[in-house]
Amino acid sequence: MRKKDISQLAIIGALILLVILLLVTRDTVNKQPRNIILMIGDGMGVAQVTTGRIYRHPMHLERFNTMGLITTYSTNRFTTDSAASGTALATGYKTDNGVISMSPQGEVYPTIAERAKKLGKSAGVVATTGITHATPAVFISHVKSRRMQDVIAEQIADGPWDVLFGAGWGYFVPQSVEGSLRTDDKSPLDILKSKMQVALTPEEFKALEDKRAAAMLERTNYFPKASDNFEITLEMMTRKALDILSNNNKGFFLMVEGSQIDWGGHDNDMEYIRDEILAFDDAVGAVLDFAKEDKNTLVIVTADHETGGMTLLSGDFEKHELVGYDFAIKGHSGVMVPVFSFGPSAALFGGMQDNTDIGKKMLRLWD
Template identity: 40%
Template sequence: MYYSKSPIYFLFFFISIANLLAQKPINVIFFIGDGTGLPQISAGNYVNDNHTAFEDFQYIGLSKTHSYDNLVTDSAASGTAMSSGMKTHNRVIGLDENKNPIPNILELCQSNGYKTALIATSTILHATPASFFAKVSSRYKYEEIAFQLTKSEVDYFMGGGKKYFTSRKDNRNLLLEDNTRTYVSSIGEFEKSSAEKIGYFTANDDPKTILEGRNPSLSKMLLATLEKVALQDSPFFIMVEGSQIDWGGHDNDIDYVLSEFKDFNESIQAALDFAKKNKNTLIVVTGDHETGGLAISGGEMENNKIKTVFSTTGHTAIMIPVFSYGPHSEEFKGIYDNTQIFHKFKKSLAFD
């Protein structure tokens, strides 16, 4: 007696199917502040009239950043944990603890029709961005990582490191070999290009610091990328890294940290402004670990002054906040391992 139930059930069934079909896939902008924990965010807040873009987020979580076998992670293991959902050894990218390759969220996005983009203020081959396309036993194999990037399905990327494509030990020029992508060297060329896949090199090696006058800003790079992806019908996943906050921490140079944090904070504000208009966008902001063991030991509220002390030139194991805004942002509240960030993205994008 299959059809004995009231027709109302069939109506409900069809309505829920129609709702599912009508649900547009969500866009993601994922921010990673390298070496950015609560001390860096607090310092950035106090020198900026007691305000950051972080205050606009709806949910806050904390992530445990230790790597597979080290209490203090590096950016490779932490990047892999967030991009691919597994704890691995420090210095390893895109491979599990037994060196088996593991799929990352960007690849899952690509096979689900997403446009994908990576933006960094380091080279684009540095550990954090590389965790979204590379599988290598050492983060320092930059030429191999460059090769893997040319073979990846990443649609848009922006960052330094051109020399690893053009001045290589094997004498190959990967830019000439890659006929899938257009390569440009200015933001203007990026904006003008109508190519489907574009690589924009911001520097031959590491990009300059903000204090040295790095240009364009992270927010300008993000807005140019948003403009490209917004033109298309596909949903998108963009990873934005404030790479050099970490380098300021390693140098125990608070002005370096704060200037890079300001650039990062402004790009987050730009994303929030976009997401408030485009309600289908999930924004998640976190760090991969804290750098410098930074403490704020004094200062003056009235004139945006802080007194700071660093306790190490390396990374620390303190838990790192995760801020989320937009559809499924509630998934990111609570205390969890950094590997859960991958699983939370997967669940939010309904890739299970």
């Protein structure tokens, strides 16, 4: 071969390589995902993740290779509550503590779940607390105070949602029903029943078909603790949600909350935190398995804030023992919380950012 031919070949080869490289990086860096799954460990700071890591290795959380940290402060507090930080994640805007996806003055902030529905995608939430509770509520309702759970229930029932799994039954039934938490005769549950499958018992949950569904436990407003070994787990609800939502070939948005990591923090109860974070990690595993096979799903796992000011002092990673630990407070702390991301555009969520960047970037991907 002549020298000129060789150099021409080399140039062509280099160009082909460059094109391949550009395609590959564009694919992983700036690709619009068809599906977005946002998983929120409520109150899950680095100490809580470390607690999980001591008792389980490898955790599903270790399967991520893009990570970051986010600040969590709200517009009026150094330490946020779940309403303000959830609003930041769901809408890309900060607000005052207690406000659900609105500005402190009452201007409505559109959420990523609403954007999904606008695009013809499906959308849903899964939580181990009431679905009218702050973290799920910020995705599917807008109210001035998180305490307005009766109004949140009405807005949820009037909404276009495809999956609503958790607790919160008391706010969906009229005051005449025993155990109701309403002070009027409205029945959001009847509205839900008119447009989707509604399961009120574990048996009914297991019998749900793979189409629009709500599930909340009858006669209780709380979801059992992970340590209660209840027959329905966060992982099971997450898998069922994925079965239902993935029927839409336009895609979906799903929020999954490990709600009670926060409650373990408020109780300064290490075992409670440990059991809840491992149950959350089980759900993370189910989501990652789905995303890996689907190849068009962005997964983001983060927290709304840290709870308890937890610190770990002694133990043994090899023997899976945590002996010494302490809590600075019964409430929320202001430390940054971790972000894990996987899938198309995962790199956008790495690095050190503000909690609003998560919401803004998800919305921009689905502009």
